[in-house]
Amino acid sequence: MESTESLAASLDAEVLRQRLASLAHAEGVRRWDLGASCSTDTSVQVDRGEAKQMKGAQRSAITLRVWNDDGLVGITSTSDLSDAGLARALAGARDASAYGNVDEIPDFSPLATAPLPVLEQPLSTPLSILTLLDTLKEAERDLLGRHPAIGTVPYNGLAQRSSDRLYINSDGACRQQRLSTASLYLYARAEEAGRKPRSSGAVRLAYGAAGLDVAGCVQEAAERTIAHLDYAPIATGRYTCVFSPEAFLDLIGAFSSLFNARAVLDGVSLSRRESLGEQLAVPFLSLHDNGLHPANVGAAAFDGEGTPTRRLSLLEGGVLRHFLHSEATARAFGVSPTGHAGLGAKVSVGPDWFEIGPTPGSSGGAPGLDRFAAGASGDEHGLVVIDSLSALHAGVKASQGSFSLPFDGWLVQNGASRSIEAATVAGDIRTLLKAILGFEGPAKVTPDGLCPHVWVEGLSITGDA
Amino acid sequence: MVVSPPTGTLAATERSASPAALGDPAWRSVLEPLLAGGRSAGADLVEVFLERSDHLGLLAEQDAITSVSPAFGAGAGLRVFLGERDGFVSTNDLSAAGLRAALEQALGMLGLVLPVQAGGRFDGLPELRDFAATKEGWLHSCPTLAEATGRLLEGTDRLQVHGQHLQVRRGSYARDWQEVLVAASDGTFARDVRLHQSVGLNVLAADGDHRASLGKRYGTSDSPDDLRQWDAEAAAIDVCSSAGTMLRADYVEAGQFPVVLANRFGGVIFHEACGHLLETTQVERATTPFAEMVGQPIAHPSLTAIDEGHTAGAFGSLSMDDEGMEPQRTVLIENGILQRFLSDRAGERRTGHPRTGSGRRQSHAFAAASRMRNTFIAAGPHTPEQLIASVDRGLYCKSMGGGSVGPTGQFNFAVEEGYLIENGRLTRPVKGATLIGDAKEVMPRISMCANDLELAAGFCGSVSGSIFVTVGQPHIKVDTITVGGR
Numbered sequence: 001m002e003s004t005e006s007l008a009a010s011l012d013a014e015v016l017r018q019r020l021a022s023l024a025h026a027e028g029v030r031r032w033d034l035g036a037s038c039s040t041d042t043s044v045q046v047d048r049g050e051a052k053q054m055k056g057a058q059r060s061a062i063t064l065r066v067w068n069d070d071g072l073v074g075i076t077s078t079s080d081l082s083d084a085g086l087a088r089a090l091a092g093a094r095d096a097s098a099y100g101n102v103d104e105i106p107d108f109s110p111l112a113t114a115p116l117p118v119l120e121q122p123l124s125t126p127l128s129i130l131t132l133l134d135t136l137k138e139a140e141r142d143l144l145g146r147h148p149a150i151g152t153v154p155y156n157g158l159a160q161r162s163s164d165r166l167y168i169n170s171d172g173a174c175r176q177q178r179l180s181t182a183s184l185y186l187y188a189r190a191e192e193a194g195r196k197p198r199s200s201g202a203v204r205l206a207y208g209a210a211g212l213d214v215a216g217c218v219q220e221a222a223e224r225t226i227a228h229l230d231y232a233p234i235a236t237g238r239y240t241c242v243f244s245p246e247a248f249l250d251l252i253g254a255f256s257s258l259f260n261a262r263a264v265l266d267g268v269s270l271s272r273r274e275s276l277g278e279q280l281a282v283p284f285l286s287l288h289d290n291g292l293h294p295a296n297v298g299a300a301a302f303d304g305e306g307t308p309t310r311r312l313s314l315l316e317g318g319v320l321r322h323f324l325h326s327e328a329t330a331r332a333f334g335v336s337p338t339g340h341a342g343l344g345a346k347v348s349v350g351p352d353w354f355e356i357g358p359t360p361g362s363s364g365g366a367p368g369l370d371r372f373a374a375g376a377s378g379d380e381h382g383l384v385v386i387d388s389l390s391a392l393h394a395g396v397k398a399s400q401g402s403f404s405l406p407f408d409g410w411l412v413q414n415g416a417s418r419s420i421e422a423a424t425v426a427g428d429i430r431t432l433l434k435a436i437l438g439f440e441g442p443a444k445v446t447p448d449g450l451c452p453h454v455w456v457e458g459l460s461i462t463g464d465a
Numbered sequence: 466m467v468v469s470p471p472t473g474t475l476a477a478t479e480r481s482a483s484p485a486a487l488g489d490p491a492w493r494s495v496l497e498p499l500l501a502g503g504r505s506a507g508a509d510l511v512e513v514f515l516e517r518s519d520h521l522g523l524l525a526e527q528d529a530i531t532s533v534s535p536a537f538g539a540g541a542g543l544r545v546f547l548g549e550r551d552g553f554v555s556t557n558d559l560s561a562a563g564l565r566a567a568l569e570q571a572l573g574m575l576g577l578v579l580p581v582q583a584g585g586r587f588d589g590l591p592e593l594r595d596f597a598a599t600k601e602g603w604l605h606s607c608p609t610l611a612e613a614t615g616r617l618l619e620g621t622d623r624l625q626v627h628g629q630h631l632q633v634r635r636g637s638y639a640r641d642w643q644e645v646l647v648a649a650s651d652g653t654f655a656r657d658v659r660l661h662q663s664v665g666l667n668v669l670a671a672d673g674d675h676r677a678s679l680g681k682r683y684g685t686s687d688s689p690d691d692l693r694q695w696d697a698e699a700a701a702i703d704v705c706s707s708a709g710t711m712l713r714a715d716y717v718e719a720g721q722f723p724v725v726l727a728n729r730f731g732g733v734i735f736h737e738a739c740g741h742l743l744e745t746t747q748v749e750r751a752t753t754p755f756a757e758m759v760g761q762p763i764a765h766p767s768l769t770a771i772d773e774g775h776t777a778g779a780f781g782s783l784s785m786d787d788e789g790m791e792p793q794r795t796v797l798i799e800n801g802i803l804q805r806f807l808s809d810r811a812g813e814r815r816t817g818h819p820r821t822g823s824g825r826r827q828s829h830a831f832a833a834a835s836r837m838r839n840t841f842i843a844a845g846p847h848t849p850e851q852l853i854a855s856v857d858r859g860l861y862c863k864s865m866g867g868g869s870v871g872p873t874g875q876f877n878f879a880v881e882e883g884y885l886i887e888n889g890r891l892t893r894p895v896k897g898a899t900l901i902g903d904a905k906e907v908m909p910r911i912s913m914c915a916n917d918l919e920l921a922a923g924f925c926g927s928v929s930g931s932i933f934v935t936v937g938q939p940h941i942k943v944d945t946i947t948v949g950g951r
Contacts, residue, residue: 047749054574056554056567057830061538079538079557088537096533099614103529129574154750154872189752189872196903197754197873236719266526267633268669268678346524346532394867394879395899399633399669400676402716404899404949406877422875424899424949426719462719462949 011038011164013176019083023090024066024170031067032090033108033169035304035343036060036081042126043159044133046140048152054129062086063343065106066093072100075345096345106347109327109337112173112306117292119301124160124180124208132158132209136184139214143188146222149229153221155187155201160209167306167343175306181298182209186221190229198231198419200224200387200408205297205447224387227410231419234411234463239384240437241425241459242371245444245451247386247407249354252287253448254396254403255429259289259314259322261329262349268399270430271320273333281318281433284362288313289324289340291352295445299353304343309352312338317359318433324349354449358439365438369455371412382413384461386425401429423463432456487515487646487656488597495561496648497590499568503545504586504650506577510546511568512649512810514787515539515559516829518642519604525617525636528625533610540829545571549815553832590654596784597644600658604642606689607662613638616692620666623701629709633669635680638662638692641933643828647789655789661780661933662691663922666700670708677711677896679704679881681864684780684922686933707864707882714894717883717950723859724900724943725852725886729921730865732936734943735770735842736925737868737876738904739763743772743797744823744835745812746928752872754905758803764908766801767845774822774838780922781838781935785822788833792822797840801909809835827930834929841937845914849940852913854889860898860948861886874904899949907946915940 016036024032038060045052063077064086074097076089127135136158143153160182167175187201202220206212243251255270258280263269271280281287290311291299302308305327313321325333326341326349342348358364374383386409395405404426410417440453496513503511517539524532541564542555552574554567569579608616620636628634641661648654667680681704685691726734739755747753755763764770774783774792783792788810796804808816809824812835824833853861861884868878880898884891920937 051550052749053832054550054552055832056552056570056574058554058556058558058563058567059830060557075534077534077536077538079540081557092535092537095610096535099530099533099610101529101531104531130576152751154752187872199872344532345534390871391867391869391877391879391899394869395877397678397897399678402897404879404897404951406875406899406901406949422901422903422947424719424877424901424947426716426897426899426949426951460719460951462947464721464947 011036011166013166013168013174017168017174019086020168021170023087027090027094029066029090029094031170032065033167034062034064035165035167036062037163037165039161039163041159041161042129042132043157044129044136045157046133046136049137049141051133054133056129062089064089064093065343066090066097068094068097068100071105072097072102073106073345074098074100101346104328106328107331108169108171108173109305109307111308111337112167112169114308116175116301116308117310119292119299120294121179122207123178124210126160126162127209132160135209135214139184139186139218142218143186143222147190147226149190149192150188150222150225151191153186153188156185158184158209167302167304169306173306175302177301179298180208182206182212184212184214184217186217188221188225190225192229198225198228200228203447207297228408228419231421233421233465234423234461235465236462238458239382239461241384241386241456242440243386243454243456244388245453246446246448247389248356248454249446249448249451250389250392251403252354252356253351254392255398256351257398259324259351260349261323261325261333264323265329265332270399270401275320278320279318280320281315282365282436283318284358284365285315285318285433285436286357286359287315288355289351289353290355293353293355293450295450296353303339303341305337305341305347307337307339307341309339317362324351354451356449356451357443365436366455367438369438369440371440371453372417374412382411384420385410385412403427403429420463423461426460426462432459487517487644488595492646493590495564499564500648500650501584501587502579503568503572505580505584506572508545508547508572508575508577510650512544512647512788513564514542514829515646516541517644518828521640523613523617523638525614525621527634528618528621530614530618541567542829542832543567543571544832545575546814547575547577550575551811551832555830587650590648591652594655597656597658603658603660603689607640608692613692616695616697620697620701623697624666624668624705627701628668628670628705630670630672630712631668632671635667636665638664645787647787649789653789655785657784659686659783660689661686662688664692664695666704668704668708670712672712675713677708679708679711682922684933685778686780686782688778710894711882711896714896717860717895717898717948719950720948721945722948723856724862724946724948725856725859726862726938726941726943727864728915728917728919728939730923730936731862731941732841732921732938733865733868733878733923735938736837736840736936737870737878738902738907739770740772740837740840741870741927742874742904743806744837745806745808745816745818746834748806748816748818749812754874755803759805761803762801763803764798764801765911767914768798768801768908768911769796769843770798770841771796771843772807772837772840776839776920776935779839779920779935780933783838786824787826788824790820790822790824792838795821807835807837809833825929825932827932831929834927836927836929836932837925837934839920839935839937841918841920842914842939842941844916844918844939847913847915849915849917852915852940852942853886853891855913855942856886857888859886860895861891870904875901876904877901897950901947901949907943910944910946911941912944913942
């Protein structure tokens with residue numbers, strides 16, 4: 001039988017607003033705002049043709065912020081949306097407000113009632129979990145059949161989510177967004193006799209499970225895994241490196257404090273207030289944050305403070321143009337919020353989805369870059385292609401600018417491409433941004449952004465050859 | 466306990482009232498029909514995990530409190546096994562109707578249907594094993610907001626006193642209180658209360674082009690007075706000393722070197738390089754090279770490694786795991802020989818390795834999985850000085866950062882504070898090192914263990930979420946490993 005369709009998650013914004021207004025009035029709280037969400041999820045994992053685990057989840061959460069009579073702010077979060085839960089959250093937030101930061105008091109975003117962008121986000125009806133299971137089993141079977149060395153797909157999952165989120169404040173702002181999304185990931189493990197196991201994979205996102213590019217995911221996971229089967233150690237040294245779009249986006253994301261006004265104000269960014277206008281990268285690099293890009297599946301129409309999401313230029317011609325802002329940081333800089341805030345006692349700021357590429361009208365860097373042609377040209381030292389980076393949580397020192405990261409990739413040398421057994425890449429982000437040689441090929445859409453292959457000169461590679 | 470009428474939807478405005486404490490005997494009458502119904506539907510085993518949580522997070526920056534973040538919640542995770550398969554559903558709705566709906570969904574995943582009337586396959590729950598009985602007052606015994614914020618500001622003040630060139634001074638505190646009730650159709654019925662507190666200091670030192678960011682965190686379990694007893698002065702001196710040393714440190718030279726790893730958080734090497742590969746979740750996925758090697762040598766004969774949940778106050782200690790089982794002391798490796806794996810319910814069903822009280826999860830939103838608790842390499846016969854003296858040219862890793870391990874057994878971890886070893890002596894500080902290796906290759910290279918075993922608190926993220934763990938070891942020597950650097 002198939003009885004596991006998710007119920008659609010929903011929040012009644014007006015009822016929630018009325019309940020909060022009533023509770024706040026009773027407690028003498030005149031100014032408040034909240035972010036709330038609820039979701040239903042179903043997901044499956046398989047193991048060599050059998051269901052490994054099937055999961056369902058119903059989640060709800062609310063973050064409530066209040067301003068006390070002294071104007072200080074307190075906050076509390078809870079998963080309990082009952083009246084008792086909301087009352088307890090309100091009391092908790094009011095208690096916490098006694099310790100609000102007098103030096104930086106958040107306010108409602110001046111854009112919390114501005115028009116929202118219209119997003120093309122079709123709502124999909126969830127598929128039954130057994131349909132998900134069949135789809136994933138077939139994908140696994142297909143992937144296992146792509147090469148005799150692929151023995152398992154140890155990390156796999158097919159998931160779908162229906163969600164509803166809203167932002168309300170006591171001045172009448174009311175934002176709401178419903179969304180359905182689905183994801184598929186397949187990470188295969190391959191091993192040939194007498195050789196070490198190798199692994200790689202692929203991810204796909206869509207607005208519903210029926211819209212997932214399953215065949216493309218299988219194909220990419222197979223190609224990536226098979227391409228790492230023939231491996232060899234690499235000699236330690238300095239190499240010209242070609243970052244895959246995914247790897248370069250990961251690296252930029254790990255150093256996004258460069259563009260983060262919160263980090264600037266806190267003194268933990270490499271940038272300073274005066275850095276706007278400075279040449280941060282090569283003069284042909286553009287970097288935008290664009291949560292509204294049509295390929296950004298699951299884009300948020302508004303941030304945690306209700307500010308509309310928008311496209312923002314961060315680097316243009318390599319020059320630092322703007323920072324990402326919340327309401328409070330924008331006020332400190334004398335600009336408008338940019339739609340990149342969370343909602344918390346101390347409001348966090350973060351990027352949505354990067355667009356990276358050549359600056360229009362610039363040289364675009366070295367022309368005609370082709371990693372395979374370069375490798376065939378007889379360069380004995382070779383070219384390192386960085387396919388994916390690992391351990392960004394541990395190997396990146398964002399406030400120092402340094403990184404030292406394990407990676408999977410290939411050495412392209414004398415016309416041949418061979419997977420690198422185990423290696424790290426290390427450097428300084430400021431040096432790297434000014435050592436970009438150019439871009440190869442068209443920009444690729446990834447879950448984290450849009451980016452072409454990026455060539456960088458002279459990075460330190462540590463191998464065990 | 467309040468049991469609300471069925472809601473039928475997830476509309477937040479129609480949700481049930483807040484649940485009562487999990488020690489309320491009325492829960493039995495809610496749980497038994499669920500377990501009986503699940504068994505009557507044909508499930509081999511039904512498990513219900515109920516949770517209430519209360520969290521407080523604080524942040525102090527320079528000389529001000531900049532964030533006070535309380536959070537509380539409740540939820541349930543229901544798991545149904547049929548053979549080696551399982552279905553798992555989590556929900557924030559603890560009403561009887563909400564739990565029943567979750568059970569129906571979990572059963573449906575396995576092709577089972579909740580019968581109209583249960584009967585025959587479940588004998589009822591036994592008497593509650595109540596590990597929480599002596600812990601009821603813990604939450605209210607923890608420091609008040611005024612006390613906690615005061616202690617954090619004391620920490621950032623001490624940083625100012627002891628540090629030089631400090632651009633940023635931060636102190637953070639987290640208190641996690643959790644009450645859990647586990648009931649399963651195999652007769653498991655147990656309740657516990659857990660309390661974890663951690664406090665950390667972080668600095669960013671800057672002088673011209675030189676920068677060093679460093680932080681250290683201390684954590685305990687089940688000790689309401691922990692923050693009150695925290696030695697802010699010593700913690701600040703420790704962090705400032707490291708930051709001062711590392712501020713002008715050169716980047717480490719890359720290559721293959723012998724390394725000596727300090728005790729305490731140096732244990733991250735075993736955690737990443739081997740510990741995860743001894744969890745039955747890895748056996749299930751066929752991602753451990755040690756699956757068929759029980760009784761065989763997998764490490765140097767000098768190495769004995771243990772995982773346990775008993776050490777008083779340690780971050781990974783438990784009265785019971787998240788499947789209601791009391792934790793064991795599990796010798797993983799003895800004198801280099803693999804002894805056994807860490808196992809949970811699913812691991813036992815799927816791999817045959819007996820449960821070890823290692824079924825753990827971050828919250829009700831995750832199904833339990835076999836996870837580490839307090840994991841450490843046992844003390845050896847040497848002194849730390851003997852290990853360093855045995856190295857002509859290598860790296861001493863005094864302080865380690867985070868790490869990870871991939872599906873092929875390739876592991877990595879960052880070195881926060883390192884020193885060159887030259888001719889058997891520590892010389893210059895170096896930074897930017899990342900150690901990488903392959904589990905199967907590195908374990909036989911841990912050739913010397915010192916006599917100074919100590920444990921350190923940490924957080925481990927894996928299939929069942931982020932959990933509190935302890936890593937530990939004495940000083941150890943690895944004969945050779947790849948040191949990534951510049």
